[in-house]
Amino acid sequence: MGRLCQTDGLTEDQRDILEAVRSFVDKEILPVATELEHADEYPTEIVEGLKELGVFGLMIPEEYGGLGESLLTYALVVEEIARGWMSVSGIINTHFIVAYMLQQHGTDEQKQRYLPRMATGEVRGAFSMSEPECGSDVAAIKTKAVRGDDGGYTITGQKMWLTNGGSANLVAVLVKTDEGADSVYRNMTTFLVEKEPGFGETAPGVTIPGKIEKMGYKGVDTTEMVFEGHAIGAEQILGGEPGKGFYQMMDGVEVGRVNVAARGCGVANRAFELGVEYSQQRETFGKKIAEHQAVLFRLAEMATKVEAAHQMMVKAARVKDKGERNDLEAGMAKYLASEYCAQVVEDSFRIHGGYGFSKEYEIERLYREAPMLLIGEGTADIQRMIIGRRLLEDYKLKG
Numbered sequence: 001m002g003r004l005c006q007t008d009g010l011t012e013d014q015r016d017i018l019e020a021v022r023s024f025v026d027k028e029i030l031p032v033a034t035e036l037e038h039a040d041e042y043p044t045e046i047v048e049g050l051k052e053l054g055v056f057g058l059m060i061p062e063e064y065g066g067l068g069e070s071l072l073t074y075a076l077v078v079e080e081i082a083r084g085w086m087s088v089s090g091i092i093n094t095h096f097i098v099a100y101m102l103q104q105h106g107t108d109e110q111k112q113r114y115l116p117r118m119a120t121g122e123v124r125g126a127f128s129m130s131e132p133e134c135g136s137d138v139a140a141i142k143t144k145a146v147r148g149d150d151g152g153y154t155i156t157g158q159k160m161w162l163t164n165g166g167s168a169n170l171v172a173v174l175v176k177t178d179e180g181a182d183s184v185y186r187n188m189t190t191f192l193v194e195k196e197p198g199f200g201e202t203a204p205g206v207t208i209p210g211k212i213e214k215m216g217y218k219g220v221d222t223t224e225m226v227f228e229g230h231a232i233g234a235e236q237i238l239g240g241e242p243g244k245g246f247y248q249m250m251d252g253v254e255v256g257r258v259n260v261a262a263r264g265c266g267v268a269n270r271a272f273e274l275g276v277e278y279s280q281q282r283e284t285f286g287k288k289i290a291e292h293q294a295v296l297f298r299l300a301e302m303a304t305k306v307e308a309a310h311q312m313m314v315k316a317a318r319v320k321d322k323g324e325r326n327d328l329e330a331g332m333a334k335y336l337a338s339e340y341c342a343q344v345v346e347d348s349f350r351i352h353g354g355y356g357f358s359k360e361y362e363i364e365r366l367y368r369e370a371p372m373l374l375i376g377e378g379t380a381d382i383q384r385m386i387i388g389r390r391l392l393e394d395y396k397l398k399g
């Protein structure tokens with residue numbers, strides 16, 4: 001282990017958890033990641049191993065069978081896992097967001113019903129805001145839930161880009177409901193939709209058509225979800241009350257952003273490791289390429305970016321753990337870590353020369369993975385919008 005991405009002030013428990021995960025990544029993920037990714041194969045054995053390590057219940061409170069760890073522990077675990085293979089961190093991320101939303105906003109009954117089985121990985125979560133015609137503009141969603149005379153609802157519409165849409169059996173879905181509110185944001189509701197894992201009709205009126213073919217981030221399934229008159233009871237509304245869905249989802253996405261930042265740090269750290277290793281092996285003009293100043297400077301820049309992104313990600317997690325609003329820090333961390341990750345991966349690719357273009361080299365996989373981080377949990381433009389608006393609140397002119 002090198003000296004990048006170290007975190008001060010961790011407890012012994014945190015250090016033990018990270019040590020166990022790092023060892024799992026080195027032994028069980030890194031040796032098979034590229035082969036599984038090229039085959040677009042779901043990493044079943046890895047997921048089973050992570051269940052045993054307790055990763056699915058890392059942040060779920062102990063009273064529900066989880067480890068009750070902080071967002072910081074979770075983010076550092078994600079960073080380690082993404083260093084091994086980003087898709088595996090994607091498998092955990094939506095699960096973690098749904099568990100977090102249940103913890104924060106669920107009724108007691110909903111928490112009792114789902115959290116203990118989420119902690120073991122028996123119930124696996126996905127979350128769904130995006131639709132074919134909108135992603136950034138969440139308020140433009142069209143999928144609707146209409147309330148019937150019996151108090152139940154019927155959902156109709158189409159969702160898009162569900163990470164783990166096939167493998168999950170519980171999906172937190174944002175839909176429009178008519179609450180008669182004057183704000184579009186208060187006419188949205190999150191439903192907890194139960195379904196079978198797999199593809200086709202996975203619950204009455206709920207179809208998962210198949211996997212979307214992607215340039216990278218393979219292994220983990222990303223799907224559409226089609227609702228054709230899906231009947232669902234009011235007890236499946238997150239928190240029991242309609243009209244709060246937008247705010248619940250934004251809360252979930254805020255912790256999700258720390259998670260994406262952590263993934264960016266992990267992938268960038270791995271890209272640096274690959275670059276620094278290769279540059280000390282490859283020779284040109286009679287010396288190792290690391291001895292050419294242009295390559296050495298490239299390595300120096302890469303490492304500086306990895307370290308800066310890590311520190312900012314840690315800060316964003318710690319602010320949330322203190323119970324404070326962290327939209328500014330999470331936005332900054334996500335923005336910086338994803339941009340730096342893409343740059344560091346590109347630099348490592350260049351260091352590899354022609355071999356970077358070969359599927360035999362791991363950097364080829366990282367090169368196709370990094371762009372997803374620029375988009376997921378809000379694009380760079382959306383992060384800049386959030387950061388900018390928050391700054392104007394803080395630095396508002398007086399008088």
Ligand SMILES: Cc1cc2nc3c(=O)[nH]c(=O)nc-3n(C[C@H](O)[C@H](O)[C@H](O)COP(=O)(O)OP(=O)(O)OC[C@H]3O[C@@H](n4cnc5c(N)ncnc54)[C@H](O)[C@@H]3O)c2cc1C
Pocket residue numbers: 094127128129130133134135136137160161162163164214217222372375376377378379380381382385
């Ligand atoms: C692999 C993958 C997995 C995903 N998983 C999930 C998931 O699990 N659940 C889920 O709900 N969604 C998921 N998404 C969807 C993702 O959140 C959206 O793709 C993302 O929010 C962007 O939305 P969009 O694709 O509709 O792009 P658009 O919103 O159409 O944006 C297109 C371009 O316009 C820019 N833009 C848009 N609005 C503005 C603005 N106001 N100011 C400046 N620029 C703007 C954007 O930055 C972008 O460059 C996933 C996406 C991918 C690729």
